[in-house]
Amino acid sequence: MQKIRIGILGYGNLGKSVEVGTGQNKDMELIGVFTRRNADTVSALKENTKVYHIDKAKEMTDIIDVMILCGGSKSDLLTQGPEFAAMFNTVDGFDTHARIPEYYDAVNKAALKSKKTCVISSGWDPGLFSLNRLYGEAILPEGKNYTFWGKGVSQGHSDAIRRIEGVADAKQYTIPIEEALNRVRNGEMPELSVRQKHLRECFVVAEEGADHSRIENEIKNMPDYFRDYDTIVHFISQEELDRYHSRISHGGIVLQSGRTGLYNENSHIIEYSIKLDSNPDFTANVLLAYARAAYRLNKEGSYGAKTVFDIAPAYLSMKSNEELRRTLL
Amino acid sequence: MQKIRIGILGYGNLGKSVEVGTGQNKDMELIGVFTRRNADTVSALKENTKVYHIDKAKEMTDIIDVMILCGGSKSDLLTQGPEFAAMFNTVDGFDTHARIPEYYDAVNKAALKSKKTCVISSGWDPGLFSLNRLYGEAILPEGKNYTFWGKGVSQGHSDAIRRIEGVADAKQYTIPIEEALNRVRNGEMPELSVRQKHLRECFVVAEEGADHSRIENEIKNMPDYFRDYDTIVHFISQEELDRYHSRISHGGIVLQSGRTGLYNENSHIIEYSIKLDSNPDFTANVLLAYARAAYRLNKEGSYGAKTVFDIAPAYLSMKSNEELRRTLL
Numbered sequence: 230m231q232k233i234r235i236g237i238l239g240y241g242n243l244g245k246s247v248e249v250g251t252g253q254n255k256d257m258e259l260i261g262v263f264t265r266r267n268a269d270t271v272s273a274l275k276e277n278t279k280v281y282h283i284d285k286a287k288e289m290t291d292i293i294d295v296m297i298l299c300g301g302s303k304s305d306l307l308t309q310g311p312e313f314a315a316m317f318n319t320v321d322g323f324d325t326h327a328r329i330p331e332y333y334d335a336v337n338k339a340a341l342k343s344k345k346t347c348v349i350s351s352g353w354d355p356g357l358f359s360l361n362r363l364y365g366e367a368i369l370p371e372g373k374n375y376t377f378w379g380k381g382v383s384q385g386h387s388d389a390i391r392r393i394e395g396v397a398d399a400k401q402y403t404i405p406i407e408e409a410l411n412r413v414r415n416g417e418m419p420e421l422s423v424r425q426k427h428l429r430e431c432f433v434v435a436e437e438g439a440d441h442s443r444i445e446n447e448i449k450n451m452p453d454y455f456r457d458y459d460t461i462v463h464f465i466s467q468e469e470l471d472r473y474h475s476r477i478s479h480g481g482i483v484l485q486s487g488r489t490g491l492y493n494e495n496s497h498i499i500e501y502s503i504k505l506d507s508n509p510d511f512t513a514n515v516l517l518a519y520a521r522a523a524y525r526l527n528k529e530g531s532y533g534a535k536t537v538f539d540i541a542p543a544y545l546s547m548k549s550n551e552e553l554r555r556t557l558l
Numbered sequence: 559m560q561k562i563r564i565g566i567l568g569y570g571n572l573g574k575s576v577e578v579g580t581g582q583n584k585d586m587e588l589i590g591v592f593t594r595r596n597a598d599t600v601s602a603l604k605e606n607t608k609v610y611h612i613d614k615a616k617e618m619t620d621i622i623d624v625m626i627l628c629g630g631s632k633s634d635l636l637t638q639g640p641e642f643a644a645m646f647n648t649v650d651g652f653d654t655h656a657r658i659p660e661y662y663d664a665v666n667k668a669a670l671k672s673k674k675t676c677v678i679s680s681g682w683d684p685g686l687f688s689l690n691r692l693y694g695e696a697i698l699p700e701g702k703n704y705t706f707w708g709k710g711v712s713q714g715h716s717d718a719i720r721r722i723e724g725v726a727d728a729k730q731y732t733i734p735i736e737e738a739l740n741r742v743r744n745g746e747m748p749e750l751s752v753r754q755k756h757l758r759e760c761f762v763v764a765e766e767g768a769d770h771s772r773i774e775n776e777i778k779n780m781p782d783y784f785r786d787y788d789t790i791v792h793f794i795s796q797e798e799l800d801r802y803h804s805r806i807s808h809g810g811i812v813l814q815s816g817r818t819g820l821y822n823e824n825s826h827i828i829e830y831s832i833k834l835d836s837n838p839d840f841t842a843n844v845l846l847a848y849a850r851a852a853y854r855l856n857k858e859g860s861y862g863a864k865t866v867f868d869i870a871p872a873y874l875s876m877k878s879n880e881e882l883r884r885t886l887l
Contacts, residue, residue, distance in 0.1 A: 249820050253699045274820055329887055330880070350887055357693070357828075359887045360871055364686070366886070367847040367874035368840075370582050414833075489843060491578050491603055495835035499686075504743075506824035511697075514818060518696040538872040538882050542689055545696040546867075551659070553867050557691045558658055558684045 232258040233524045234292060235517070238283065238313065239299035240264045242477065243322070245274050246513035247297050254517055256547055260293050290316050295520040297321070297513075307332065314339035314347045314534070318523045320516045322352035329355070337534035346527035348535050351519045352512045353503060354378070358483050360537050361501040365485025369497055372487025373418045377405035377426060381479030381508065389454045390431055393447050395439030398467060400474040404428040405482065413484050416496035422457075429460040432474050434467045479508040518545040561587040562853045563621060564846070567612065567642065568628035569593045571806065572651070574603050575842035576626050583846055585876055589622050619645050624849040626650070626842075636661065643668035643676045643863070647852045649845045651681035658684070666863035675856035677864050680848045681841045682832060683707070687812050689866050690830040694814025698826055701816025702747045706734035706755060710808030710837065718783045719760055722776050724768030727796055729803040733757040734811065742813050745825035751786075758789040761803050763796045808837040847874040 235251050237244045240262050251259040252275075261279035264271050268282045281289075286296070296313055298321035300306055306323045313319050314336045323332050329350055340347040350356065354376070362374050383403045390399035409426050412419045431448060435441055445462045448455055482502040489495045505511045519537070522544035526535065543550055548557070564580050566573045569591050580588040581604075590608035593600050597609045610618075615625070625642055627650035629635055635652045642648050643665045652661050658679055669676040679685065683705070691703050712732045719728035738755050741748045760777060764770055774791045777784055811831040818824045834840045848866070851873035855864065872879055877886070 246818070250818060253818070255699075326887070329883055333883055355887045357697075360693075362886045363871050363875055363882065364689075364847075367850075367876070368686075368843050370843075370876070489575070489579060489582070489836060489839035495839050497835060497840050498833045500829075500831045500833075502829045504827045504829075506826060507818060510818035510824050511826050514697050514699075518693075521696075536883060536887055538875075538879065538887070539870050541868050541870045542692050543867040546692055547696070547699070550867065553692065554658055554662055554865060557695070558655070558679055558688045558865055558867070 230256065232256055233521060234258055234260050234294045235520060236260050236286065236289070236293040236296040236317070237262045237299055238286070238296055238309065239305065240266075240271060240273075240280070241299065242509040243513060244297075244299035246507065246509040247299060247516060248274055248278055250510065250513040250517050253514070254521070254547070256521070257517065260289070263296075286313075287316060293317060294524050295320060297516050297520060307335075310347070310349065311335040311339040314345055315343045316345075318345045318520075318527050319347040320351055320520045320523055321347075321349055322356070322512055322516060323350045324352065324355055326355065333534050333536070341533045344527075344532050346523045346532055346535065348519045348523050348537075348540070350536055352515050354481065356512075356515055356537055357503070358481065358501070361483040361485075361499075363538060365483065365487075365499050369485050369487025369489070369499070371489070371493070372485055372497075375413050375421070375426075375484045375486070376481065377410060377484075378481040379403035379405050379427065379479070381481070381505070382474075382477055386429065386431075386454055389451060390433060390448055393444055395436050395444055396433055397436045398434040398470055400432045400470060402430045402432075404430055410482070410484075413486055414498060414500070416486050416488075416498060418486050424458055427458060429455055429458045431460065431462045432470055433462060433464050434470050435464055476506065477508045478506050479511075480504040521545060521547070559585065561585055562850060563587055563589050563623045564849060565589050565615065565618070565622040565625040565646070566591045566628055567615070567625055567638065568634065569595075569600060569602075569609070570628065571838040572842060573626075573628035575836065575838040576628060576845060577603055577607055579839065579842040579846050582843070583850070583876070585850070586846065589618070592625075615642075616645060622646060623853050624649060626845050626849060631657075636664075639676070639678065640664040640668040643674055644672045645674075647674045647849075647856050648676040649680055649849045649852055650676075650678055651685070651841055651845060652679045653681065653684055655684065662863050662865070670862045673856075673861050675852045675861055675864065677848045677852050677866075677869070679865055681844050683810065685841075685844055685866055686832070687810065687830070690812040690814075690828075692867060694812065694816075694828050698814050698816025698818070698828070700818070700822070701814055701826075704742050704750070704755075704813045704815070705810065706739060706813075707810040708732035708734055708756065708808070710810070710834075711803075711806055715758065715760075715783055718780060719762060719777055722773055724765050724773055725762055726765045727763040727799055729761045729799060731759045731761075733759055739811070739813075742815055743827060743829070745815050745817075745827060747815050753787055756787060758784055758787045760789065760791045761799055762791060762793050763799050764793055805835065806837045807835050808840075809833045850874060850876070 296317035386401035625646040715730035
């Protein structure tokens with residue numbers, strides 16, 4: 230069997246997780262990692278992994294089947310997405326929700342021209358959570374959909390705290406509020422404000438002599454990030470932060486609550502939840518499953534940008550359709 | 559907008575739920591219900607619903623877009639599936655797992671010939687649970703998959719009890735065992751025996767003068783149905799059975815537990831669960847979402863038998879692909 234030849238663009242947390250994840254998929258092989266840094270200075274997690282400078286990628290279009298784009302949505306993907314769609318089948322986890330339509334159009338245009346298949350906004354949200362919102366809404370149209378994130382680390386919120394004067398380091402957890410969750414699970418279909426759904430808990434390392442109450446105040450009143458939430462701030466030492474808060478665990482829940490029946494007498498709840506020790510590892514594995522789909526769709530001549538909504542589930546599996554019907558249906 | 563014109567074949571619990579469910583989907587209209595009984599003697603739940611004899615169906619192929627087959631897997635679908643695939647786009651919930659491959663082949667052959675699109679084995683298991691087994695396995699290939707059913711009424715097990723001499727009526731609940739569930743949720747990936755996963759609880763109405771201990775014994779030792787399980791038997795009155803055990807509620811959980819990381823150090827759990835007040839209502843709504851898919855796939859010239867694995871999620875939604883990307887991704 231010809232293996233699916235994978236390339237990794239960008240070698241941060243996500244790129245490293247894709248490197249390791251490729252080894253879990255027997256039908257894939259890793260061709261190499263591509264970085265903007267000097268390739269000689271980058272040592273990969275696995276001994277056999279080859280590291281190339283990003284400029285080498287364009288010479289390797291015939292030996293890479295799918296390039297996994299592991300850069301950030303803000304800084305990298307808006308340009309890299311269309312650029313690499315012109316050369317490779319790609320998969321990415323573009324997650325700036327508001328800019329998805331425009332990103333889709335740019336990637337789609339490039340991929341149609343190059344006859345490549347490019348899966349955008351894969352991962353878990355957008356990605357698996359989006360799928361569950363769609364399935365939920367289609368099955369219980371007289372209902373409501375809820376997404377809760379956490380408990381888990383929000384990188385964006387942690388960064389925002391670190392930018393405050395006097396803050397040496399910080400970690401922010403997004404935590405679903407149990408009471409809101411239980412009301413949804415009870416079929417109440419409540420209207421929930423931002424504050425009712427999630428709590429924000431911050432662990433902050435202050436610089437020596439910094440004013441804790443000023444920092445706490447600045448965090449709690451930060452617009453967009455914290456002002457609309459109940460926020461708890463703890464000051465701890467760098468040692469404690471490194472010791473107890475270094476994991477990149479995450480999770481979340483998508484619920485669909487709906488009613489059926491001649492008199493709307495029946496209540497139904499669909500609940501999809503994930504609990505992840507490593508957010509990048511799990512995201513990487515989702516991207517790899519969709520890399521398999523991109524490869525196959527491309528073989529079938531289905532070109533352009535795709536999202537998780539456009540891809541039949543069978544394309545993600547190593548099993549043949551016949552085997553799927555026999556073993557998993 | 560041209561509405562999707564729905565027909566219902568078979569007017570038991572499921573057929574009635576499809577009748578009501580059609581009203582929740584603004585892009586569908588119900589043409590009528592088809593029954594083997596004398597149509598004049600059948601009154602539908604909704605005043606406007608037309609009831610036809612099954613023989614009329616073949617004259618109505620041009621005014622029905624999708625026929626929902628609501629008969630039983632054992633008695634009806636094996637013959638009706640291929641027969642109606644020769645005339646209509648169809649959706650069914652064929653659930654005899656062992657016979658799915660043969661059923662698929664028969665329906666596929668008929669549908670390819672008639673240029674129809676026929677979704678088989680839809681519903682929640684097979685159906686939504688199958689989807690979650692597939693997604694779970696594809697994303698966490700170094701892992702294990704678990705399906706728990708219940709708490710809910712098993713029709714087959716209830717029927718089996720009723721066939722015992724001296725039993726007037728009975729209801730059997732399948733109940734997941736919390737300890738097993740918690741071991742899976744903890745990421746232990748245990749090997750679980752049939753007995754460790756589910757408990758069977760039976761509520762039995764005995765005929766006057768019948769020997770309770772003999773009945774209890776016969777239930778507990780019934781091969782296939784009860785012998786491999788821990789079974790609890792309660793004797794109650796018919797009045798109590800009717801009062802407390804008349805709902806057709808059900809539910810279940812699919813879990814994927816897997817590990818990732820260079821040293822397999824990270825554990826992940828995906829959990830999909832449903833809690834249903836009415837099993838037939840929920841199943842009906844799944845069938846209707848797949849009716850929308852069958853209709854659209856047929857318009858695109860994608861003929862033959864399909865399962866939930868073969869159908870891209872976007873086909874289930876009333877929303878356009880653009881709207882989906884904007885609102886649900």
